[in-house]
Amino acid sequence: MNILKILRDKPWLHSTADATLEQYSGPDAVAASRIMLRFVLAIVGVLFFLFIITFLSRSQYPDFEALAGSPWQPFSDSSRLWFNTALLACASLAIQWGLGGTRSGKLNVTVAGISAAVFFTLLFLVAQFDLWLRLQSMGFYLAGNPANSYFYLLTGMHGLHLIGGLIVLSNIVFRIWYDRSVDSLTAPLRLCTTYWHFLLGVWLVLFALLTSTPETINTLAAMCGF
Amino acid sequence: MQNVAIADQLDELHDPQTFITKYVYSQDHKVIAIQYAITAIFVGLIALALSGLMRLQLGFPDTFDFIDPSDYLQFVTMHGMIMVIYLLTALLLGGFGNYLIPLMVGARDMVFPFMNMLSFWFYLLSVIVLLASFFVPGGPTGAGWTLYPPQAILPGTPGHDWGIMLMLASLVIFIIAFTMGGLNYVTTVLQARTHGMTLMRMPLTVWGIFTATVLGLLAFPALLVSAIMMMLDKTLGTSFFMPALVSMGESLDYSGGSPVLFQHLFWFFGHPEVYIVALPAFGMVSDVLSTHARKNIFGYRMMVWAIVAIGGLSFVVWAHHMYVSGMLPAFGFFFATTTLIIAVPTAIKVYNWVLTLYRGNIHLTVPMLFAIGFIFTFTHGGLTGLFLGNVVIDLPLSDTYFVVAHFHMVMGVSPIMVLFAAIYHWYPLITGKMFNEKLGKIHFWFTFLGTYAIYLPMHYLGFLGVPRRYFAMGSTDFIPESAQSLNASITISALIVGLSQLIFLYNVIWSLRAGKPAGHNPWEATSLEWQTPDVPPHHGNWGAELPTVYRWAYDYGVPGAEKDFIPQNHPVTDAEQTAGEHEGR
Numbered sequence: 064m065n066i067l068k069i070l071r072d073k074p075w076l077h078s079t080a081d082a083t084l085e086q087y088s089g090p091d092a093v094a095a096s097r098i099m100l101r102f103v104l105a106i107v108g109v110l111f112f113l114f115i116i117t118f119l120s121r122s123q124y125p126d127f128e129a130l131a132g133s134p135w136q137p138f139s140d141s142s143r144l145w146f147n148t149a150l151l152a153c154a155s156l157a158i159q160w161g162l163g164g165t166r167s168g169k170l171n172v173t174v175a176g177i178s179a180a181v182f183f184t185l186l187f188l189v190a191q192f193d194l195w196l197r198l199q200s201m202g203f204y205l206a207g208n209p210a211n212s213y214f215y216l217l218t219g220m221h222g223l224h225l226i227g228g229l230i231v232l233s234n235i236v237f238r239i240w241y242d243r244s245v246d247s248l249t250a251p252l253r254l255c256t257t258y259w260h261f262l263l264g265v266w267l268v269l270f271a272l273l274t275s276t277p278e279t280i281n282t283l284a285a286m287c288g289f
Numbered sequence: 290m291q292n293v294a295i296a297d298q299l300d301e302l303h304d305p306q307t308f309i310t311k312y313v314y315s316q317d318h319k320v321i322a323i324q325y326a327i328t329a330i331f332v333g334l335i336a337l338a339l340s341g342l343m344r345l346q347l348g349f350p351d352t353f354d355f356i357d358p359s360d361y362l363q364f365v366t367m368h369g370m371i372m373v374i375y376l377l378t379a380l381l382l383g384g385f386g387n388y389l390i391p392l393m394v395g396a397r398d399m400v401f402p403f404m405n406m407l408s409f410w411f412y413l414l415s416v417i418v419l420l421a422s423f424f425v426p427g428g429p430t431g432a433g434w435t436l437y438p439p440q441a442i443l444p445g446t447p448g449h450d451w452g453i454m455l456m457l458a459s460l461v462i463f464i465i466a467f468t469m470g471g472l473n474y475v476t477t478v479l480q481a482r483t484h485g486m487t488l489m490r491m492p493l494t495v496w497g498i499f500t501a502t503v504l505g506l507l508a509f510p511a512l513l514v515s516a517i518m519m520m521l522d523k524t525l526g527t528s529f530f531m532p533a534l535v536s537m538g539e540s541l542d543y544s545g546g547s548p549v550l551f552q553h554l555f556w557f558f559g560h561p562e563v564y565i566v567a568l569p570a571f572g573m574v575s576d577v578l579s580t581h582a583r584k585n586i587f588g589y590r591m592m593v594w595a596i597v598a599i600g601g602l603s604f605v606v607w608a609h610h611m612y613v614s615g616m617l618p619a620f621g622f623f624f625a626t627t628t629l630i631i632a633v634p635t636a637i638k639v640y641n642w643v644l645t646l647y648r649g650n651i652h653l654t655v656p657m658l659f660a661i662g663f664i665f666t667f668t669h670g671g672l673t674g675l676f677l678g679n680v681v682i683d684l685p686l687s688d689t690y691f692v693v694a695h696f697h698m699v700m701g702v703s704p705i706m707v708l709f710a711a712i713y714h715w716y717p718l719i720t721g722k723m724f725n726e727k728l729g730k731i732h733f734w735f736t737f738l739g740t741y742a743i744y745l746p747m748h749y750l751g752f753l754g755v756p757r758r759y760f761a762m763g764s765t766d767f768i769p770e771s772a773q774s775l776n777a778s779i780t781i782s783a784l785i786v787g788l789s790q791l792i793f794l795y796n797v798i799w800s801l802r803a804g805k806p807a808g809h810n811p812w813e814a815t816s817l818e819w820q821t822p823d824v825p826p827h828h829g830n831w832g833a834e835l836p837t838v839y840r841w842a843y844d845y846g847v848p849g850a851e852k853d854f855i856p857q858n859h860p861v862t863d864a865e866q867t868a869g870e871h872e873g874r
Contacts, residue, residue: 087483
């Protein structure tokens with residue numbers, strides 16, 4: 064679909080060509096869902112983009128202490144975050160595997176893939192929550208420093224989006240339950256898979272941002288004009 | 290997500306049967322539209338009453354004991370927020386968007402009807418949460434509709450405890466509602482157009498609503514982000530927006546936050562919001578003008594391009610709301626330039642509306658009167674926008690009534706004029722009855738002349754330097770006493786205009802019962818929504834078969850045609866085809 068070509072169309076000119084085409088019988092649900100998902104991803108993208116922009120702007124005030132960079136800051140050793148990242152990556156791989164199952168018509172692979180994806184996603188959420196508790200126990204409270212606030216806020220928002228994804232995915236699981244037909248699953252599961260990969264990508268960006276040293280953050284902020 | 294719209298499954302069982310499934314728990318876009326419209330008009334009337342109270346205080350200070358300064362600020366805040374978000378956005382997109390998109394593109398319903406229904410229920414919840422703030426300790430927030438921190442959440446501002454939290458919560462719920470509705474509108478436009486309905490054959494109404502929805506989907510996240518961060522500042526003591534400060538003699542725990550950051554986020558949403566309201570109005574007024582002037586819209590392609598261009602530009606002008614907050618002069622120059630550039634596509638639209646009227650066969654029906662009235666009020670409000678877009682002129686005028694007059698003309702009165710035009714225009718389709726023409730005309734003249742009686746003098750108050758947002762002027766050297774007489778006259782006009790809206794309400798309700806049957810297509814319009822087999826359209830809109838579209842929506846007064854309009858679903862005749870080739874159009 065070339066938008067410039069469409070916008071150059073001259074609708075006042077008549078063409079009888081349309082009339083010979085076959086009758087249209089209603090919208091294509093799969094294509095519609097795909098378009099909706101694109102908009103959803105755009106909206107979620109804008110949301111996190113704005114959070115990140117405010118993060119960079121806020122980082123330029125003197126009271127901001129980045130969570131990495133100095134040995135006594137919690138994310139100078141980011142191994143724990145790497146572990147959580149691995150969990151979410153496993154969830155992404157699992158859901159992709161499940162999608163492969165629907166394509167080749169194997170119900171058991173689909174069920175196993177989706178179950179593993181849900182399992183790893185829940186595990187990721189628990190691990191993130193545990194990370195919150197650990198930071199709390201180390202004295203990095205929500206209101207202690209804007210860097211802490213952003214850590215809880217960004218991870219919290221990301222977690223909420225995963226939970227939203229889980230709710231939609233559970234809808235699909237129930238469909239397996241009722242239909243037991245793998246074919247009708249392919250399209251919605253593909254959309255879920257895209258969403259999961261997208262949230263993994265968002266997490267990687269957040270991960271990079273939250274473990275950046277003050278110098279990196281300052282450079283990024285300078286590039287944005289702050 | 291996968292479900293096909295219920296209306297697309299031509300199964301009799303799916304037709305709603307009981308009162309509850311038909312009118313309350315309904316997934317039909319037309320019912321949802323009416324639910325949206327009734328709720329929006331209801332809160333709009335509350336906001337109208339609030340403006341009446343504000344005007345009473347301004348026109349006759351020291352007269353009304355029941356309005357104290359806190360009340361006044363609360364009225365200002367709630368009036369602004371309700372009018373912009375809960376009335377205009379909801380009525381234009383939730384109401385008219387829902388009603389018109391499927392009918393105009395030839396679909397049976399929205400693509401995701403269940404989500405559409407949820408959208409309305411979330412909207413209703415957001416309205417309830419908002420109105421609940423009138424009944425909590427401290428009352429609603431009085432922070433101004435822009436809710437600027439730090440004052441919004443500090444003691445001293447009315448409703449700094451409950452009011453602001455309910456306001457933010459209500460906004461978050463509204464954004465969720467809008468997103469669910471908006472996803473439906475864009476997907477339906479992109480995916481559910483009937484056979485032959487190319488994008489460039491869509492009526493401008495659909496183009497306006499579509500572009501506005503895309504703006505809304507991308508701009509509302511900024512409000513969401515700022516609302517969430519402000520809630521955290523308020524409840525959990527973070528310092529996203531809150532600087533170190535001393536309040537009532539005590540130094541607070543906040544430190545280092547940036548109030549200006551909030552302003553950037555707010556206006557990154559706030560300016561596109563202006564066009565979220567304006568673009569659907571632009572679209573609808575184009576269709577009303579073309580239909581009632583019996584002439585094709587002048588420069589259709591240019592109109593579409595202008596809508597898209599305005600939509601794109603609206604994201605790069607936000608900081609012109611913040612000149613007085615202080616900014617790098619280079620940024621001021623940038624935002625002034627982008628702001629003035631928006632005048633170009635906007636002016637193209639105004640010229641095209643006027644040229645559509647030129648040598649048209651103008652029928653001065655009630656919708657047409659409101660549409661022509663809109664051209665006046667919008668030009669007027671737009672021109673004062675050119676003043677305020679410049680930094681040096683904005684600085685002295687920013688905190689005066691000049692700004693109040695400007696934004697009421699451009700995004701208060703103008704979209705409302707279009708809403709009235711649209712309600713009168715589509716009333717016969719929605720209800721199957723005609724409204725009372727005479728009452729409609731009385732309503733128009735009261736509203737149109739009344740708005741000028743209200744807002745024209747306000748510009749002069751602004752030039753005098755009368756500051757806005759003040760509860761009372763007191764005795765001020767630089768403001769002559771005559772300003773107070775002007776204020777009193779504005780108040781009287783405002784009360785008359787406010788009361789004259791009762792004529793409209795009476796007309797709408799009375800005509801439902803006693804109006805003449807409208808029959809098919811009383812305005813002899815070309816667009817698809819008037820070509821349904823039943824009036825008002827039934828569930829599923831189109832009976833057994835979807836319509837096929839052969840032409841654009843503006844074939845009025847085609848030379849050699851039988852009537853002066855050819856509906857979109859009428860096949861192109863051989864004569865038209867050869868005539869077109871002959872003229873080499």
